[in-house]
Amino acid sequence: MYPDDKRRVGYLVLLILLMHYNLSGALFPDPRIHFISVSLQNKLAYGSGFLMAAYFPFYFYRSFNLSVLKFHALYGAPLFLLLPYLIFFVFMYPLSGDLKFAIRYGLIIPCFYSPVLLFSMFRAVRKKYTSVVSVRKLYAGLEMHMIYWAVSPWIFMCLFAYLNVIQWVEVVFTNTGFVVNGMLFLHKSGRFERLEKMRLMKKDAMEERQQKDFKQTCLDIGLSSRETEIAQMLCLGKTYKWIGELLHISVRTVDTHVQRIFYKTGARNKIELQQFLGFEIKVFLLISVTMQRISDSSFNQLIEVLETFIVISLRLKIALKELLCEATYDKGCTILNFGEKQEIVWFLLDGLLREVRMNKLTLKKNTTWFWLPHHFVYTDPGFFSQQVSERAIEVTDYSKTVFISYFQWVTLKEDFKEVEVITERIRGEHHRLRTEHAWDMNNLSVQERYLDKEQVLNYLFARTQLNYIADFMGMAPDTLGRLRTRHLGKRKH
Structure with missing residues (x-):
């Protein structure tokens, strides 16, 4: 399920809960309804309010990707809102028949918890929106205040019930919050649809242009x-x-x-x-690529690697998470072609990618590099210099990546000084690994090369072809095969 689909499902659940809240508030309690007892009517009326208040933090946690709210969404709201309702309204109220007792004592914990939850939600929203890059600050501030207005009425529902506020005041106040939330949902959905439409239009235009180029080449x-x-x-x-x-x-x-x-x-x-x-x-465009917003686990993996270079500030983490996406690529597709500018840099989470160089005389492809998990994927010259790449990048095993565009990276560099440091550290590490590999190819025997990279080779053998690995290791496939057999035999003994 795509992120926007999840948001729609979350909003649909919210809409159903609101309908239940309004209907139960309007109809119950009513002694004239004989087929439902007054006790059950009160439980349904109060339960709808508690359920709405408990669902709101979960909705914003999932729909707006506010990871700071995870505790309140999964544990806090059920424990401090739903549990008191179950104890005092579901179990004790039918036994005692005293609704005032249930309200007086059953709402104490929720009333104390509501301001804590409201503060946590405000803090989560502020963290998310105050650290975005400068070009989006005006829009972010507007959206942030809309979320404040959407959240506040529902968090204070328990206080309304405890103070016995007139029902029409409570309904108007809480429904105003829902209207604001509906405006937020429509705004975010509309923006997503516009971006998706633009992406598809660009993709169609690119495919149409490539189709014309292909036919023109054939004609020529x-x-x-x-x-x-x-x-x-x-x-x-x-x-x-x-x-x-x-x-x-x-x-x-x-x-x-x-x-x-x-x-x-x-x-x-x-x-x-x-x-x-x-x-x-064209082959790449025809192969299915699954994309979505970055998950918390993937983001944490990326940050863990970045912080081996430099400590990442909280503001940069928030800004990065807004821009990053995940993509999974099928085995066999090409994500960068010869003669293209690399306008995206990838961080490999899982799988295997290989760098390919073309011999212009024989048109034979040679494998010059492999990218393993937790490495940044780019050619040199390539992403950071924005020069035309002389090499291609192919997916040799089903791969999961995180990526960011060059334009987004440059925008971050303008707002965060540490991005320049990160850039140089990534380039430095990449250059070091390439230099060490070149030295090994020129100075070590095939036996020494194999032993030096045995752990990496074990990973490669499970995921790609022998001749690709032989190219990378600078030896004949037969030689690499014999070394592999020999060392596997020694390991068994």
């Missing part, structure tokens, strides 16, 4: 319309049989067209054909 090298059609299907990985059935031609005719395509392009296989026709970007 002399492919016919039928050959262009078949070349596109080949680049998509379709089989001769599938193509023949779609175009109502025999497999032999398909093979004849393919031979002509290979002859005109000079390609020897489908991969070289994709590279020659510039199809790799």
Whole structure:
């Protein structure tokens, strides 16, 4: 379920609870309703109010990603709001029949807890919105005050009940909070829909442009319309049989067209054909990528690594969490192509990515680097210099990442001095690892290289091909295979 879907579900539950609160408040207690006892009517009327007050912190914790409210949402509200209701209104009130006693003593703890909860919610909202980057401060301040108005009436419901406030005053006050909350929900949903629509429009425009570029490339090298059609299907990985059935031609005719395509392009296989026709970007767009806002656990993993470089201020943590997203990529897709600017930097949470360099003479791909979990993924030159990349980044195993765009990173650098320090530390660490690896390739024997990187190799062997690892290790696949067999045999003995 996507984050916006969760927000809609949360709001739907809130709407149902509000309807129950208003209906029970309007109808109960009424002695003329004979099929429901007055005792049960009072329990339902008061229960709806308690339930609304207890649900509000959970709703804001989940819908607005206020992690500071986790204790109150999961433990505080049930313990200090719902438990007193169960004890005094559900169990003791039916036994004693004294509603005033239940109100007098059952609302003591909730009345003391309500200001604490209200203060915690205000503090959580302020932390979230006062540390956003400068371009959003006006909007953030408006949204923050709207949340204050939405929360306050419901937190004071217990106090209204204890002071026996007139019902119409209580209903108007609490429903005003709901109206403000509804405005917040509609505003956030509308903004999400606008951003999603813009993203899809950009994606469609990019695909349309790439489709035109692909067809123009095929036309420039002399492919016919039928050959262009078949070349596109080949680049998509379709089989001769599938193509023949779609175009109502025999497999032999398909093979004849393919031979002509290979002859005109000079390609020897489908991969070289994709590279020659510039199809790799399109392949990436066709592969499903799942994206969502960053989770607390993923964010904590990232911060833990960043704080090995420098202590991260609370303001920067809040700003970062606003901007970061998670993405999962399927095995086999390309997230950065040759000749592209790397406009996104990734932090790998799980999986495996490899850096690929293309030999311009042989068109052979060589694996020059692997990224393992808890490493920042970028090429050099690449993300930080915003130069055209001479290498590609491919997903060799199903991978989960956190990412941020270059524009967002630059915006953070303008507002937080420590971001510049983080940038240099990341680049320095990346350069150190690359330099050490290059030194090992030039100065160590294949046996020494294997032993030096045995732990990393064990991770790689479980997730990618032998020839990719051999490229990375600077040795022949047969040599690496023999070393692997030999050391596995020693481990068994």
